[in-house]
Amino acid sequence: MSNGHQEIDDRLDLAPGDEHVEGVGSRVLGYLTGLGLAILLTATSFFVAGTDLVWQPSIPVALVVLAIAQMGVHLVFFLHITTGPDNANNVLALAFGVLIVLLVIGGSLWIMANLNHNMMPMDQIMQMQR
């Protein structure tokens, strides 16, 4: 079924990176679609970062959303992660990875912002030690 890799009965699973699509033309078209979408999203990111046309406080959020969208495009069109049952293992591993990444980044930012907020400024601490 996929790319001619059928050593044993592989109907239940698909290796990450392999895809269902047959035929060189349609596979190249898939990569071209991904490339086009990625270029569009990247160009939007760089445009938004340098422009005065957009309400300034919205720019960081817009950049993060564009980045996540582009990661999704790469996962779907380049790594061929799908929602199909043969991809369940790959998606579950990815979901666990995303969970840990969110915990590490979100947790660090939250804790450090809280510490910054509650800690006395450094020059005052220095004065107390004198």
Next chain:
Amino acid sequence: MTDTTMALAGSDPHQLGGMAAIAHSGPASKRIVTGYGFWIFILSDMVMFSAFFATYAVLLGQTAGGPSGRELFDLRNVAIETGFLLASSFTCGLASIAADIRSAKWFQIAMAVTCVLGLGFLIIEGREFASLVARGAGPTRSAFLSAFFTLVGCHGLHVSAGILWLLTMMAQVFTKGFRADIMRRVLCFALFWHALDIIWIAVFTVVYLLGSAA
């Protein structure tokens, strides 16, 4: 019974064949096991990068009176780097297709283009690092710059390792052909290279675009 199987097959785009396939399936093929294991490695690599990203985000303002991202980063360079890496991800995909149809010629061409684009990326990054150090903004200048060099340098090291792996795959396909074990390595290399591009999306957004806004 046959009717149900037929009906199932009609609404069964992945040809699972109902429960029959589950009952009779043996262990997964080596390609799936290897690919999945490497997928786990890539995800753990991303967890490692997330720690560097968290460090960078926390230390973004800690410039110790030194230059900030807004003064240091040249977004035009970053855009070119992004283009190189994105194009190399595309040609890496073409190399996977060429390997699947067993076309040695197109595989080598696509891999060579991927290699050139990857080297172009590394050269631009190396020049950026050298110019930062020359301007007195090396990794020892401030906590912000330490975090910057750790994160972006770690990605650069991954790209360097990827290029060494790429050249190894070109040589192995050239000498050994598209054997099953070589094809598994090509699969893992493609996963690695695409994953590097995904991490680069986070790098150019968080480090450069958000970093020069702050």
